[in-house]
Amino acid sequence: MPPVHSAAELLESFLGLGATHLVGIPDNGSAALFESARTHPRIDLVTVTREGEAFALASGLWIGGGAPVVAIQNTGLLESGDALRGTAVRMGIPLLCLIGYRGHASMDRSGIDPFHRPDSTATLRRPDVDSTALLTEPTLEAWGIPHAVMEPGLEKEMVVAAWNRALDEDRPIALLLAHATA
């Protein structure tokens, strides 16, 4: 996962929209973003212990008047299904979620369409493909969460569009990070 997205620019995009908190757990791809947030004077970083906490905590922040952004890896997305369903989705929380797309490159290399629904245990056992990646977009679709892969060079536009859609539709929106921040 070569570093492509500027952590500082992503953070400034969030702050320009009024974000108050970054909530989540870093992965290798988002480590630079977390490090930028940790030392930034205008955003509060809340590190959780499991990804499900991030959605409940962010929902509470929004109820209290905050404007959080959640950042987790797709492995944690799979762990946090009930928390996401029972808080941010069911409460209708406008919430920008950055999801690290671990294994995206392995799907690319194997020629698998990201919208492919793994319909057999054989697919999920393929040694050449990260099964987390196989399940990421189908999981977001099952939870009714609109999502897009962050495109290098279009970060600010995509963040603004996702943030505004989340507000307009009272729902979480996910941007998938197939490349690392730096």
Place this chain on the structure above:
Amino acid sequence: MLTRDQFLLPLAALRTDEAIVTTMSVVRPWGRLTRRPELDLASADSAMGHAADLALGIALAQPQRKVISLNGDGSMLMTLGTLATIVGSGAENLVLIVVNNGTYEITGNQPLAGAGTLDFAGLAGAAGFPKALSFRDPEAWADAVPSLLRERGPIFVDVTVEPGSEGPIFRTPSEESEYLRVSLFDSARVLQNALHG
């Protein structure tokens, strides 16, 4: 061991503008006692075990207001990591109260793993809570409530309460508790408006 009334009545009598998040066996009993339903949120029809972290989010966004989580013991066990998250967040205005009845009451009082031997206050203290208390005596609990509402935290409280017979919780217009008559979507907005009003 406290009865449910012995646990909830002192809190209801002294509560003013604190935000309160309930879950599981106290959702309906608290709903019958509260005089500020607009400042209450039931983590019911919601996510398993996530009342405490939801309350933490409210506390972080509302640092001038005391926020109280009335959590279940089974719920607490599902998200013990939240103890570390609370301490790490630096929130000083959160009171996390575990209603310790040793059972999954909503499903018929099946015993919790470790019931009777778990030391919740010990766990909270080890996670770094500056104050972690346990109560089994009604008078001691009633005497402590004023300071819990007044002092800086985060504060962890384990209250041993006798098992009851609360059944599954639904959100329907016919519910006795006001905060269960609306959807979770609407309830979140009622609380949001009250916190900003």
